[in-house]
Amino acid sequence: MIEFKQVQKKYPNGLLALKDIDLEIKQGEFVAVIGRSGAGKSTLLRCINRMHNITSGSLTVDGVEISTLKGKEIRKLRRNIGMIFQSFNLVTRISVLKNVLVGFVPDMPVWRKILGVFTEEEKKQALMAIDQVGILDKAYTRVDQLSGGQQQRVALARTLAQHPKIILADEPVASLDPVTAKQVMDDFRRINQELGMTVVMNIHHVEMALAYAHRVIGLRDGEIVFDGKSEDVTDAVLHRIYKGSPEQQGGSEAHVIEAATN
Incomplete structure (x- = not known):
């Protein structure tokens, strides 16, 4: 589904954000x-949907070398890749339903974009997506009247309405309280399991990564230093990933996780 071969990403200021990344993610995996x-987590995700261009190497998605795509081809790629951000990226002064319908705009003819006209089928798909994340009763509520967790669910519904094959999530629960974060993570897990969507998530909360993901990829200074099952993440692995962090001074795995997530 997603394959990196010797991928490097260098920014104009000379920062080498990704170094010789070799990585394969299969359909239906939940990867944290x-x-x-600054380890390169967000850069890794944003290369997958061409928000960032790689500097060298090969990056294929669903068998297509994406570094060579242009214009309409990039837009076609992104239709199959949903992106969830920490900041939600919603229009707060309009309803939940209208925010989800925004996801259809890129594929609409110009006249419908200008007039804001949506088909009955698009409205049906949007309402089904809202129902999938458990907030159908909020469909006609303005987004600025929702909690942070509900707003993140709106963002997720907008992505689901596009029927993507892959969901990329960039720190989706970083701004949420622990109880709400768990609810949102439950949504991601259910979507992964019930719909078979590949989920690749950049996440700061180590304990949630271990609890929800099938597989964990640890980055340090732009390099993969661990790639394995979540149950194989040990104290020593966390030390290697979080090199130079306070938790390296010793202590149990619980202390390592606590320090890594604070």
Whole structure:
């Protein structure tokens, strides 16, 4: 489904954000990417949907080399890849339903974009997606009247309405309280299990990565230093991923996780 071969990403300021990344993610996997701030987690995700261009190497999605795509081809790629952000990226002064319908706009003819006209089928798909994340009763509520967790669910519904094959989530629960974060993570797990969508998530909360993901990828300084099952993440693995962090001074695995998530 997603394959990196010797991928590097260098920014104009000379920062080498990704170094010789070799990685394969299969259809239906739930993958958590963890590491310190600046390790390259967000860059890795954003290369998958061409928000960032790779500098060298090969990156294929569903068998297509995406580094060579242009214009309409990139838009077609992104239709199959949903992106969830920490900041939700919603229009707060309009309803939940209208925010979800926004996801259809890129594929609409110009006249419908200008007039804001949506088909009955689009409205049906949007309402079904809202129902999938458990907030159908909020469909006609303005987004600015929702809690943070409900707003993140709106963002997830907008992505689901597009029927993507892959969901990329960039710190989706970083701004949420622990109880709400768990509810949102439950949504991701249910979508992964019931719909078979591939989920690749950059997440700061190590304990949630271990609890929800099938697989954990640990990045340090732009390099993969761990790639394995969540149950194989040990104290030593966390030390390697969070090199230079306070938790390296010793202590139990619980202390390592606590320090890594604070």
